[in-house]
Amino acid sequence: MDHMIFEVGTALLLVAIASVLASKLKFSIIPFLIILGMLVGPHAPTLGIIDLKFIESQDMIDFLGRIGVLFLLFYLGLEFSVPKLIKSGRNIVVGGSVYVLLNFSIGLAYGFLIGFPLYETLITAGMLAVSSSAIVAKVLVDLRRTGNNETELILGMILFDDIFLAVFLSIMSGLLLGGATSVGGTVLSVGISIGYMILFFIIARKGTKILNKLLNIKSNEIFIIVVFASLFFIAGFSETLHVAEAIGALLFGLALSETVHSKRIEHLVVPFRDFFGAVFFFSFGLSIDPLTLGNAAWLAIGAAVLTIIANIVSGMIAGRSAGLSHKASTNIGLTIMARGEFTIIVANLGISAGLLPILKPFSALYVLILAIVGPLLTKESKHIYNVMNKMFKWSKPQEKVKMNGK
Template sequence: MHGAHEVLQAIAIVLCVAAVTTVVFQKLRQPVVLGYILAGLVVGPYLPIPLVANQEVVTTLSELGVILLMFSLGLEFSLRKLFSVGFTAGITAVIQCSIMVWLGFVVGRAFGWTTLESIFTGAIIAVSSTTIIAKVFDEQGIRGKLRELVVGVLIVEDLIAVLLMATLTAISTGAGLSVKDLTLTTGKLVAFLVGLVAVGLFIIPRAMRAVIKLNRPETTLVASVGICFAVALLAQSFGYSVALGAFLAGSLVAESGEEKLVEHLVQPVRDMFAAIFFVSVGMLISPALIMEHWLAILVLTVVVIVGKLVSVALGAFLTGNSTRTSVQAGLSLAQIGEFSFIIAALGLSLKATGSFIYPVAVAVSAITTLTTPLLIKASGPVASWVDRKLPKPLQTFVTLYGTWVERLRQAPRRETLGAGVRRLIRLLVLDAVLLVVLVIGTALMADRMAHFVEVRTGVDEDLSKNLILGGAVLLAVPFVLGVIGMARRLGTILSEAALPARKDGKLDLAAAPRRVLLVTLQVGIVLLVAIPVVVVTQPFLKGLAGPLVLLVLVGALGVAFWRGATNLHGHVRAGAQVLVAALAAQSHSKEPGAEEHALDHVQGLLPGLGAPASVRLEESSPGAGKTLAQVNLRGLTGATVLAIQRGEQSLSVPTAQEVLQVGDVLALTGTSEAVDAAKALLLGAPPSVPPPEPSPTEETRAHG
């Protein structure tokens, strides 16, 4: 127990120093999170400054900051909103965590660490920090789709972290992890979540509405924080993180419909304890330790930033997000945090890792905490740069891919479609599980089997082992081909649901887009299955056999994808001529409303071009007089201009240097949200769906 004097002294030192550093950082126009971390370094035990705060007291108080931050985040995400991004977030989180676990394992082995230490390293860098991101997003005012996607991924990552900790515990204690154990652990987690949500929905929203009717702000604040801590404590008692419980508490309170009032009341308390949390992170930074393990810390920091950027962007894009949103999400999640400390501490307590793992994890977390505000601030310009540097065929593809996924989500859920998809998914999982069992079984039993063969037959043990490994490779081939075949069949069903083939024998104008969509879905499905298989089997294999097989598969599919994307670019250029003709016909029509509905019939003629929409530039339009490159339409909104009608002149697939003029009628395509945001950007009118938030520098460039 800590005495009252110790607690008072720690709070006074921490808040006074943090106040000074945050004022300085505000004056310098830098994120205040960096000021909190600097304050932690000042009051920590590693610098010769006579302002040392009791680290145990600060750490205890910082837990309150984590809980309140997660509760506030939950208030923004009702359960309905969370479920709406569940599919996208789930796939993105699985791809990201799988890739990061593998990268961490490879880095650990490269430094000569043991297999267990390398596995723990992978788990440590797999999970991003919800607390850090929530604070930076609040500071920079980031809302909308990007925030929803990132928070959804973070919640799924926390659930994955729970399963990782159970797996690591079983492996480290020598008990092994059977399918039964994993199923039991997952079942308990699902049962806890379902039970908590079911009971919570029945009680908490009603209770909050009753409290708020009293019209006493202090009562509402006390009740809200009480619910927050009660659910966090309940989660902890079941063996799960307090952060997960606090987030669920916020989501349940949000179901009352009074989340804005509660958030306003909780904010001052949250901000104070959140400041203590970030100061506690800064107190863990040891300059001497960083110097001792500087190379490992540097490599892991680069792996975290680059690996999470690529893996998150890949997962987000495959699930239908724009290039901009995908890159921004990747840069937003490029750090590790509180769960990394827990996993590192678990390794120490189980004696599965050396004492160096925990301080290395702390140093990487501290450095990536420092870089996170800068990366999020730079994410908009970086996303625009990536979009500009993409080859023309890929620029066309990324615009249209979002429209195809949108159509796939809107496709009728026919019973036969659902049954066929579920059956193929079960076969995919079965092939993957059997492949994992074969690889691990061969790796563990090859020496013993070779010795048995030598004793029984007299065949040399090395030759016997080579024959056994060769036989295992031959047995693995059908499973690999099965994954590829199932992925193609599943991709065929989904691509035809998004872009149905013509049944009347006429020319199928959706054939080229459908081929590209099929290959893309096949690549995505193969990655979604193969990456976890490689991660699970890598510790049992020598060398890089698994990753090389995956690389060959993706490379072969990538060649097919590039050919399809090139053909798609030609298809779009031809389709743009149809749009030009439609706009030209509209310009000569005297019917009222002809311009607004000029492209209504194009979607039926060219289903692969999304749902093109037209917009006329008026004298007040911010886009008039600027080139398409200056407007940066595709980079900021995800929509693209396929054609322009200018009086009697028509332009199809205009270049980036084309100057927009008053009176131009533009044919836009992209997802419905992207087209709406593009119209708002061109006309200066508020969109019905908020567009992605441009950074201040981009906003200045886009609007002159």
Template sequence: MHLPPLISDLGLILASAGITTLIFKKIKQPLVLGYIIAGLLVGPYLDFLPTVTDRKSIDIWGEIGVIFLLFSLGLEFSFKKLVKVGGAASITAIVKVLFVLGTGYLVGKLMDWSDMNSLFLGGILSISSTMITIKAFEELGIKHKKFAGLVFGVLIVEDLVAILLLVLFSTVAVSQQSAGPEMLQSILKLGFFLILWFLGGIFLIPSFLKATKKLMNDETMLVVSLALCLIMVILADKVGFSAALGAFIMGSILAETTQAERIEHLTKSVKDLFSAIFFVSVGMLIDPSMLVKYAGPIIIVTLVIIVGKILSTILGALLSGQPLKTSVQAGMSLAQIGEFSFIIASLGLSLKVTSDFLYPIAVAAAAITTFTTPYLIKLSEPFYNLLIKILPKKWQDGIDRYSSSTEGITKLSDWRILLKSYAFNTIIHSVIIIAVIFLAYRFIQPFMAKHVSSELSSTLISVIISFILMAPFLWALSIRRIQKTAYSHLWLNKKYTRGPLIAIEFFRIALGVFFVGFLMYKFFDTWIAAGIALVLIVLVMIVFSRKLQSFYNKLEKRFILNLNARENQKPDILPWDTHLTEIMVSPESEVVGKTLSELMIREKFGVNIAMIERGKITIPTPGREERLYPNDKLLLIGADDQLAGVKNLLEVDLPEIEAESNFPDKEMTLQKVVINTESPVYGLSIRNAGIREKAQALVVGIERGTDRILNPSSDFIFDNGDVIWIVGNSKKIKEVI
């Protein structure tokens, strides 16, 4: 039996990826870099190792990898997060992207590259890597630092900007010119479908998941999640967008559901597998001779990434009102490129508008900046201290005054509140109404014409169905009262505001009439018939206004419940959401000299202290009477928000202490153990099992069926099938459990 090349190639790819990533894990380097080198080794340009034979099949696997990679990024994205990151992150991200995009284009032109190569180079350089940045923050234990919130916000905004760049670059590549009308049309089209998909997804998908919750075991949930992802990929492709966009949108919709964490957990292995294949396929495109030939451009591009991103991020953060220290730390955290850069580079190759040398240059620059990222983050505070010494005192005072003044710009006037609400109301309902009109014209009318013999009857039925679907949204667009309090305040000011308010209301009604007229225009041949139908429909709207209001309120209530379901659900912190981190007790902290029983850290914050390191003394799983002293290093386990609360208690916000961690040498890890009838602790309580005393370990979470218990009491009795999450010395845990 002949083995298909696809299977042998896949085996070769995974084997090379496995070996290189083990090596990179050992030397504590990013795994993405290992995947790229694995691709280089099995690629067509090096022949001292077995080489992949069926390149087309691997490209398909790579495309699947992009889909699941973007799906997972969408799960971490969430449109509501984009709203919450605020103006600071948005301003910083936009300034940074525009600056680096322009700089990349100019650098390309200075190197005598074509317009398309230069444009794609700017796009490749402008987007920082979410994966690499988050991984670096986790490894350095700084996810709770003040600047980390700004960095995560910038990354969220950049993810959306990257999707926009993919659409714009596709348009420019096809037209081979930066034609304004085509780009504007693409932006409007993207905005239309983003709003439509988000509204439809939030209204339908959470309701579907809630209705089928009892039927959803892990296997079914995995299959359904991937099916939803691929359905959106197909929809995106049908309307002319990339598969990556569809996957990202579905991920961001599912991120708003109560099942988001579960889906993210279940799809992680699938994402990891196909992402590995994608990054290996990226490495396979690297020609070593090309790297030697273009060593100069690679160095220049790398310098643009590091210097350009640091400067532009600092500038953007300062403009948004951030302090100098936060701006510098954020800038030095975002000086790299990653997954979106590879996707943009792949787009240029697939559209055949960029030269062969651009992709290897981008990958080489990504590899170098991936390597430098952790070191730049560590150097951010020393660099800030250097700036403080160098910058004139007047500049520093000016930055501080600007930062303080922007913090107070938060009050919204009645006009701003009202106009913002009207804008959202108009855009959202206009999108829905336009979608209904085109749905009716493209699908409902042809269906009726096929099944109803009379042409007039089929047209009338189509119009009636269309209008019934449109009516609640027409009422909300043209008649519904919005922000009644702000509206009343403005209406009472007769002299200056009644005229503009009347104009706004007239515009709303006129827009509703326009949409109804547009519907009539689509279905009727004569203006007379369309005019009669228009008058009748407007009268119906007025007569049934109260019923439309009631029906619309039900739709809106369902949408808002689905939108806020994840935030409103009872706290259910899953054991795998917890992680280990190190915090040093500041000498100035109020906890110094107090016992753990007095501080009640576990009771107040839900955080366990796994170890205390005091000089050369190590105290694993400390008892309740243990006291905390200045500069004690605590190894804590908890969720992000819990650890953030404890950090504020233990650390005083003075110049931050960056201490080298010795805990990994103690082999303290968070691990999962499944209890069976042969386990030594089966049938025993946590107290009687003596896990703390014998293994110097803590039981921090237990899964029993669908129930999950964080910080179980000492009276909890172990049963067959229990999944125990435990932190401690891995060797000793194996001896006891």
């Protein structure tokens, strides 16, 4: 037991070092932690008393990673707001619909093209359709674009994408984890998942007063114990209904999102989300053998190229339909391109259901490529727009004004 604690401590120290390095380079920590996990593990050397194989502590690290998924989706549920989406208007609904439909359709086509079975194809489509809220938000802040005209639409499209993620995971959870073998059983499993989700929607809309009263706890210590105990109980109970534990966490967050305590919960949850979320990405990389990546390289590169094209096109359609300039529309497509935490969660659902093992290295490489390339393309959006403008001739370059008659 003592050695296992030392191993876990070593793993967490590595996670901390990688996170500091990513921060120094002003980059998302997600690719750093996945690569770190892949570099250590069963194939890594032993350096004196420091064992980088993490064999004894593997189960503990995996469990901490599962907690990370719960906190990530619980926080997403807290941020989730259907009334906010409705109030945001037609532009966000149109832009979000175009974004999700185009990326999901390309994912379906790609899955069938590379010969994946139906369920693996659906998981691939889901992977390609969900952006990384964390990376997108970080890019907007780092590039100081929060005040840009297109930023409201970008955030609205991300919110719409999050809603799609909730529905998609609920349906796929019923399909993959329900254990049904007949058409009727499959319909029943999906129906239970959707019904479970609708129940939490109703609680969020109609049960706010009761939740406000139940959570009216002055002590932060007792408050966080009550909230976290409920979170883990609901996540575990969800699995008994063959609904993924992560979905239970998301739906519980959704139920609390309209309460007067939501901001207080968010404030208390963020440190746990960040810490355990980091362990999740590390543990995901730890479960991948680098020697298997070669088999998935071309699959991931192909998916990344299609995603880049689909995002630029959907961003252009969304921006132009909202009356934004071609330049602002280009910014939209480039900004929402990054893939990260939610893509891995979608892939993990398929992996946990026993689908093709290739999904793990495929999803890892796909996320690594776009978590790195996405922010870089966003940073260079001005130059990319200029190149595209020369190709499509959207606007004529402005002539330089002559000064003093010269």
